[in-house]
Amino acid sequence: MPNVIEAHDLHRIYQTKAGNTQALRGVSFTVEQGEFLAIMGPSGSGKSTLMNILGCLDKPTNGAYLFEGMDIANYTDDQLADLRATRIGFVFQSFNLLPRATILRNVILPLLYTLCPRNERVKRARAALKSVGLEERFYEHRSNEISGGQMQRVAIARALVNNPALILADEPTGNLDTATGEMVLQTFATLREQGRTIVLITHEPDIAAHADRTLYIRDGLMYLTPKGSQLTPRFNASDVQQAPAEPARAEVRR
Amino acid sequence: MSLRDLLQETWSSLSSNKARSFLTILGIVIGIASVIAMTSLIGGMQNMLMGELGLFQARMVQMYAFGAEPLDQDDLDVLALQFPEYEILTGVSSGSVEISTPSKTTGAQVVGADENYATVTNLKIEAGRTITADDQRRATKVLVIGRGVVLDLYGSEDYDCLGLTVRVGPNRESYTIVGIIEGGGTTMNFRATVMPISTLQLRVTGVTTFDQVYGLAREGVDIPALAASTQVFLVEHLGFKEDEVVVYSMQEILDQVNVIMGAFSLMLTAIASISLFVGGIGIMNMMLTTVTERTREIGLRKSLGAHTTDITRQFLAESIALCLIGGLFGIIFGYLMAMVLAWIVSLVQPGVSFMPALGFNAIAIAVGVCALIGIVFGFYPARRAAKMDPVESLRYQ
Incomplete structure (x- = not known):
C-alpha cells in the first residue's frame, strides 16, 4: 500500500506585483497510512500553503506531490475536485458550516458531489455524526444553534462522511477554548485509534503533542526539531525532478 | 449533483433570504404583469366582439x-x-x-x-x-x-x-x-x-x-x-x-380589428420588454452580491469536491428560479389587474362588459421569457462564482 502522502522537494512561489514570494522552499516528508502527524510552525512559515497543496486545493510550483502514490501534477481541476470529494476530508479553523442548514444537511453536503445514492446519504451522515460523539437530538438543529465545540465535531463528521484516505485539519482548535479544544482533540485521538490518517496543522505545542509525530516548518523549510536540524528527504533522488538552483527564476507553474 | 439536489439547494438558499429575493423579482413581476394584463384585456375584448356579433356574424x-x-x-x-x-x-x-x-x-x-x-x-x-x-x-x-x-x-x-x-x-x-x-x-x-x-x-x-x-x-x-x-x-x-x-x-372588419389589436399588443410588448430588461439587471445585481457574500461557501463547496459546473449550475438555478417565481407572481397579478381594469371600463363605458381572457400560449410564453431572463442575466454571476479560486475564497472574510 503506498504512503498516503509523499512530498518531494515541494516549492511554491507566489507571483505578486511586489515580486515573487517563496512560501515553500523545498519541503519533503512522508505520511504513512494510519499516522497522526502534526505540522507546527509560526504564522507566515508556509504551513497554510503546505496544507492547500496537501489538500489538493493548490499545486506545487516545483517538486512532486504524490497522494496515495498518484502524482497530481497533471490532474485537471475537476479531477482534483473528485479527489477532494472522495479521498480528503477538511477540518477548518472556522468550521465553515452552512449556518442555515441543519446539522444533518451539513454533513450530507460532501455526498452531493459524489455518486453516493440518496437513500444512503442520511445513513452515512448519521454514522459519521455518531463516530464524533454528537447526540442525535442535535441532528435537526441548525448549525448556528449549537456550541463551537459541537460545530467543530460536526465539521469533523463532514470530513469523515466520505470515508477519506486523509483528514486534513487546519488549526481545528484555534477558535475554541482549552476545554472544548481538548474534547475535539480527543475526537481526533479516537479517529486515530480507528486507523484514520490525520495531518493536523497548528502553532501550539500542546496540541501538536497529541500527534504520533511532529514536524516543524519555518520559512518554507521542514525541520525535525523546533530549532535547526533540517529534515532530509526520505526518497531516492532519481524519483524526482532536479530542484532548480535558483527557484525564483525557475519556470513557474500555476 | 442531481437535479433534485440542485432544486433542494436552490430552495434552501432562496428561502433563507425571502425579503431580498422578493424585492429583486419585483421588476420581473411588474414587467410580466403588464404584458399579461394587456394581452388578457385584448383577448377579452376580442372575445366580447365575437360574442356580441354572434355565430352568424x-x-x-x-x-x-x-x-x-x-x-x-x-x-x-x-x-x-x-x-x-x-x-x-x-x-x-x-x-x-x-x-x-x-x-x-x-x-x-x-x-x-x-x-x-x-x-x-x-x-x-x-x-x-x-x-x-x-x-x-x-x-x-x-x-x-x-x-x-x-x-x-x-x-x-x-x-x-x-x-x-x-x-x-x-x-x-x-x-x-x-x-x-x-x-x-x-x-x-x-x-x-x-x-x-x-x-x-x-x-x-x-x-x-x-x-x-x-x-x-x-x-x-x-x-x-x-x-x-x-x-x-x-x-x-x-x-x-x-x-x-x-x-x-x-370578416374583413374582424381582420382589421385583429390587425389593430396585434399592433397594439406589439407596442405593449416592446414597453414591457424594457421593464423586463431592467428587472433582469436587478436579478444580475442581486446575484453578483450573493456570489460575493457567499465566497466562503463557494470555497467550502469546492474544497468538498464541487466541480466548476456544479457551482455554475447552482447559481444559474437560483437566478432562473427567482425569475420563474417573479413570472408566476406576474401572471397572477397581471390577470387580477386586467379584471380590475375591465371592471373600471364597464363602469366608465356602459355597454362594454367583458372578462379578461388569458390563453395558455400567453402563459407559456411568459414562463419561457422568465426562464430566458434568468439564464441570460444569471450566467455572468454564476460563471464568476464558478471561477473563484478555492484557496482564495476560503480565506475570504
Whole structure:
C-alpha cells in the first residue's frame, strides 16, 4: 500500500506585483497510512500553503506531490475536485458550516458531489455524526444553534462522511477554548485509534503533542526539531525532478 | 449533483433570504404583469366582439348605397338570383318616431325589419316574439323593444309590458308591444326598437328603399370575395356609382380589428420588454452580491469536491428560479389587474362588459421569457462564482 502522502522537494512561489514570494522552499516528508502527524510552525512559515497543496486545493510550483502514490501534477481541476470529494476530508479553523442548514444537511453536503445514492446519504451522515460523539437530538438543529465545540465535531463528521484516505485539519482548535479544544482533540485521538490518517496543522505545542509525530516548518523549510536540524528527504533522488538552483527564476507553474 | 439536489439547494438558499429575493423579482413581476394584463384585456375584448356579433356574424355581408338612388327590394331580388351564395338577403330602414304611454313620451330610432333580421343580426328575444313573416305581409302595428325603452316608457326596466299598447308617430296610432329584446344596460340592444319594415314604410316614413342590406352567406363561402363581387355587380349591372355603394363583410372588419389589436399588443410588448430588461439587471445585481457574500461557501463547496459546473449550475438555478417565481407572481397579478381594469371600463363605458381572457400560449410564453431572463442575466454571476479560486475564497472574510 503506498504512503498516503509523499512530498518531494515541494516549492511554491507566489507571483505578486511586489515580486515573487517563496512560501515553500523545498519541503519533503512522508505520511504513512494510519499516522497522526502534526505540522507546527509560526504564522507566515508556509504551513497554510503546505496544507492547500496537501489538500489538493493548490499545486506545487516545483517538486512532486504524490497522494496515495498518484502524482497530481497533471490532474485537471475537476479531477482534483473528485479527489477532494472522495479521498480528503477538511477540518477548518472556522468550521465553515452552512449556518442555515441543519446539522444533518451539513454533513450530507460532501455526498452531493459524489455518486453516493440518496437513500444512503442520511445513513452515512448519521454514522459519521455518531463516530464524533454528537447526540442525535442535535441532528435537526441548525448549525448556528449549537456550541463551537459541537460545530467543530460536526465539521469533523463532514470530513469523515466520505470515508477519506486523509483528514486534513487546519488549526481545528484555534477558535475554541482549552476545554472544548481538548474534547475535539480527543475526537481526533479516537479517529486515530480507528486507523484514520490525520495531518493536523497548528502553532501550539500542546496540541501538536497529541500527534504520533511532529514536524516543524519555518520559512518554507521542514525541520525535525523546533530549532535547526533540517529534515532530509526520505526518497531516492532519481524519483524526482532536479530542484532548480535558483527557484525564483525557475519556470513557474500555476 | 442531481437535479433534485440542485432544486433542494436552490430552495434552501432562496428561502433563507425571502425579503431580498422578493424585492429583486419585483421588476420581473411588474414587467410580466403588464404584458399579461394587456394581452388578457385584448383577448377579452376580442372575445366580447365575437360574442356580441354572434355565430352568424362571420358570415355576414353588409351593403350601403348612399347616393341618390338607395337599394330597394328589386335590387335584392336581382342579387338573390345572381348570387345563390347568399342564404338570406334582408333590407332594413329606420326612422325617428315618438312613442308614448298615457303618462310618458320618448323619442326612439325605430328599425324596420323583416322576419330574418333577428337571425342575421343576432338579436335575442327575452320575452314574447320577434317580427314574423305574417307581420311583414300584413304590415301589423307591432313593436319589439329593448329594456331601455321599457324603462323610458314605464319607469322600470322590469315592467311587464308585453301586450300593452302604446301610441306611435305623429298620428298617435296604437301599436302593441309583442316582444322584449334581451340585453341589459351594457349592451347595444338596450335601446333598440324594431317594427315590421312594411309598417315602417307604409305608416311612418313613406320611403320604400333600404338604408342598409344584410346578407348572410352560406357556410363555406369565401366571404370577402363574395363581398367584392357583389360590389362589382352593383356597379356594373345595377347602375350604382362606384363611390356611392359600399359592400363589406364582418370578416374583413374582424381582420382589421385583429390587425389593430396585434399592433397594439406589439407596442405593449416592446414597453414591457424594457421593464423586463431592467428587472433582469436587478436579478444580475442581486446575484453578483450573493456570489460575493457567499465566497466562503463557494470555497467550502469546492474544497468538498464541487466541480466548476456544479457551482455554475447552482447559481444559474437560483437566478432562473427567482425569475420563474417573479413570472408566476406576474401572471397572477397581471390577470387580477386586467379584471380590475375591465371592471373600471364597464363602469366608465356602459355597454362594454367583458372578462379578461388569458390563453395558455400567453402563459407559456411568459414562463419561457422568465426562464430566458434568468439564464441570460444569471450566467455572468454564476460563471464568476464558478471561477473563484478555492484557496482564495476560503480565506475570504
